[in-house]
Amino acid sequence: MKWLVFAMLTLVTSGQSLATEKLRIGVAGLTHTHVHWIFESEKRGDIEIVGIAEANQDLARRYSKQHGYPMEKVYPSLEAMLTATKPNAVTAFGTIHEHLAVVEAAAPRGIHVMVEKPLAINMQHAEKMYELAKTHNIHLLTNYExxxxxxxxxxxxxxxxxxxxxxxxxxxxxxxxxxxxxxxxxxxxxxxxxxxxxxxxxxxxxxxxxxxxxxxxxxxxxxxxxxxxxxxxxxxxxxxxxxxxxxxxxxxxxxxxxxxxxxxxxxxxxxxxxxxxxxxxxxxxxxxxxxxxxxxxxxxxxxxxxxxRPVPLDDPFSYFKAVIQGQITxxxxxxxxxxxxxxxxxxxxxxxxxxxxxxxxxxxxxxxxxx
Missing domain, CATH: 3.30.360.10 (Dihydrodipicolinate Reductase; domain 2)
Known part of the structure; x- marks a missing residue:
């Protein structure tokens, strides 16, 4: 009986640890101004932005001053950011056309993706993204206000x-x-x-x-x-x-x-x-x-x-974390x-x-x- 109690306590403890563990997240692009949302949401403590992929250094520097992140977090390409920081998830804040490229880079690495609405630029891109998500067993979510x-x-x-x-x-x-x-x-x-x-x-x-x-x-x-x-x-x-x-x-x-x-x-x-x-x-x-x-x-x-709505159903990135960590299906x-x-x-x-x-x-x- 002691082993059963120990096992149950272990499950509860590991579940609590998972719930409090921050989601390591990378930001793919800064040109979509909805990106300010994730910088504000990081203050909730659910996520940690570990890297930002943005080639436009002037834009990255401007937002660095606004939101307080160090420029050391900024990488010139998505591949460089993923390799260096190894995030659990990526959020896409570039053009809609770039959504496919984000999934192509992230999915084979087992990295989950959330894109800003809409999912893709057309059905052809969407079908490729769908297949990549299913093949590599990642979550691919779309965020709407x-x-x-x-x-x-x-x-x-x-x-x-x-x-x-x-x-x-x-x-x-x-x-x-x-x-x-x-x-x-x-x-x-x-x-x-x-x-x-x-x-x-x-x-x-x-x-x-x-x-x-x-x-x-x-x-x-x-x-x-x-x-x-x-x-x-x-x-x-x-x-x-x-x-x-x-x-x-x-x-x-x-x-x-x-x-x-x-x-x-x-x-x-x-x-x-x-x-x-x-x-x-x-x-x-x-x-x-x-x-x-x-x-x-x-x-x-x-x-x-x-x-x-109650946490985590009130915020896209808290929700993304809860889905990835199995707290929400x-x-x-x-x-x-x-x-x-x-x-x-x-x-x-x-x-x-x-x-x-x-x-x-x-x-x-x-x-x-x-x-």
Whole structure:
């Protein structure tokens, strides 16, 4: 019996040690300004940034002064950083086109990867990344700001509980006044406005949010068809890419409308879900509303201001650590999951094709994420 008690204590102790052990993480690129997020998250104590791969020394030095990391942590290439620091995981903060190269370098070494949204620049890159992740048994996650919104999870829970009946229409709106008007730094603009590096304009930058949320709420169901219309309303600011996009996803029992814009005077990331008996609203990260229909146009409304989600479900890098260390097992079509984001890439590729041809694009009915 003593050996059993000892074994149980050993398991508990090792589990506690794993939970408190910092995740050694490398940063691949600094040109995506979402990179400030990981430097701030490091202060939580869950992760340790052991190396940074960035060829632009001026940019690395500027961020070194802002965030306090030593320039000795900066390496001229990803290969050099991985070899020198041997991280457990890597986060990609370069161009979307570079995501594949990050996985190609990290996966054979058994290093887990998290990329900023979307997963890849196109389905061809995504399929290569998928195969590398499966072959080398690594986690490959995609980070969206909206994944950590308590309001979105309240919507999901309400739908699952049947509080408004089956979902019939989902409207997702994501946008701002445009990267040039926001004064985004030049290193980010250089590739954000380049279709060869970013894959498009607003249709990719903000369209991916709605595709991700729809796939999550529809539990991995692939839409029957995708229809998209784009426009260029600021040609001087965005000469090579669209800055306005509307994407319609058609399912047998529902419809999804994704509105993506670089032309809205007020930034927003929100959604509304229409069921048979009511409507759910995620107005922002913390505000959730539920309206239950009464009569023709009346309703009873519940309005909640939600707390942040519990640790580690409130932060991408704490979550990444928990997944890698086995404290969390993501469901198949969770917002960060590879399976979800393979479907997102199918939707984005179809949306770009539809916008270019003016035709509705039908998708295969198989639910395999790589088909």
């Amino acid at each position: 909206t994944t950590w919104y308590a309001s979105n999870h309240a919507v999901k829970a309400s739908l699952k509980a049947g509080e408004i009946g089956p979902m019939r229409k989902l409207i997702v709106r994501d946008g701002h006044r445009g990267p040039v008007k926001l004064g985004i730094n030049q290193e980010f603009l250089d590739w954000l406005l380049d279709p060869a590096q970013n894959g498009g304009g607003a249709i990719v930058d903000f369209g991916c949010y709605g595709a991700n949320l729809a796939t999550w709420l529809k539990q991995g169901e692939i839409p029957q068809s995708v229809t998209a219309v784009t426009a260029q309303l600021q040609p001087d600011n965005h000469p090579d890419v669209d800055d306005e996009a509307t994407i319609i996803l058609s399912y047998p029992d529902s419809q999804v409308i994704i509105q993506a814009s670089w032309n809205w005077p007020i930034g927003r990331k929100d959604m509304e879900v229409y069921g048979e008996t009511g409507v759910l609203y995620a107005d922002n990260a913390a505000t959730f509303r539920k309206r239950i229909a009464s009569g023709y146009d009346d309703f009873n409304e519940i309005n909640k201001r939600l707390r942040k 993501p469901e198949k079509f969770d917002l960060s999951s590879l399976e979800n984001n393979m479907i997102v890439m199918r939707i984005l590729d179809a949306a770009r094709q539809s916008a270019a041809t003016g035709q509705r694009v039908a998708l295969a009915s198989e639910n395999s994420p790589t088909k």
